[in-house]
Amino acid sequence: MRIFSLALVGLLILCAASTVQAHRVNVFAWVEGDTIHVESEFSRGNPVKGGGVEVRRADSGDVLVAGQTDDAGLFAFQVPESALADPADLEVEVNAGQGHRSSWIVRTQDYAGSGVDPAERSAAQPASETLESIAANDSSMQTAALDAEAVEALQLRIEHVVEQKLDEKLTPLVRAVNRIQEDAGPSVSDIFGGIGYLIGLAGLVAYFKSRRTH
């Protein structure tokens, strides 16, 4: 029996060492183009399925978007128009039920440039036409006649494409950084720190009790 008990204690310590995970809900959100992606999980690799998602303005508390996470713990929504018109930090809250709830703030600057407004898009459209006309008339040396308006449109288009490509490349990075920030989990020093506090507290209590008796 004693060997069993010792084996069990050993097993528990092993478990504690190998599955150091946080029991709480983690929420991450990242912006890609004009879409905000939300991911939610209990502990590493354990998604929140069907958790209620609410997106609120941080300043007024108005609920802009509501939904549910899918089986992978993911949820995505378009940056709401009202937030584009009047930028505010967005609070993304995931309620996993049973009293587990957590939130992530999407800052104004994270999505401010990403929602390409329609004016910019229409401005970018003629740019490609301009490009074609340039290509067609290149031989006739009309390049010099490229007017200022077309140059500006071209610039906008390039900006837009670069932004899109950057988003594509940076998204995994942003996601990883967010995850590290949110999901560091308890470290060994946390665990031993806590146990140290408990022993210290016991010492304090013992000290005060012994002073009272003397």
Next chain:
Amino acid sequence: MHISEGVLSGPVLAAGWVLAAGGTWLGVKRLDHERIMTVAMLAAAFFVASLIHFPVGPTSVHLVLSGLLGIVLGWAAFPAILVGLLLQAVFFQFGGFTTLGITTFNLAAPAVLCHFVFRGMVLGGGKPRAVAAFLAGAVPIALSGLLVAASLALTDEGFLATAGTLFAVHLPVMGIEGVVTVFAVSFLAKVQPEILNLPQQPTVGV
């Protein structure tokens, strides 16, 4: 069983603090000099147990060990669980600070109740001890689940649905806690029997 910050309403939180403070006061008042280290060791076990996880269905659960604390410590389970939860909130960000009171009560009250129900059988030894230890480990988990569901129901979530989910999710935990408590109690009975003896029991110990 950890309830996050901002889920419960003010009155529920306040009631939790009052109940937890009462239990903690009783626990500290009745705490014998000799047993301070036992309380600290079991609080440490409780603190670390929350890191042992199993994924169950859509959620994830962890060991609690409140039953073991209850059967060994009695009322002193209150201060042990309160301090353990505080350290979990500080170091692991489990639960919240405002919900500390209600969570302490939800976990410690069933543990203390089972202490008084199963204590006699555990002291008896033999087969009844194993059965009582199993129940003392498993039953507090179910009762705590009910209390958590009740405190959530007082604010927003429906009681029956939450209680059902919590119970289903914690069934495996109940089994595991029962087995762990059986082993721990039989181990303590053999190696350190004085840890199991309460000072207010005049027939045993000193």
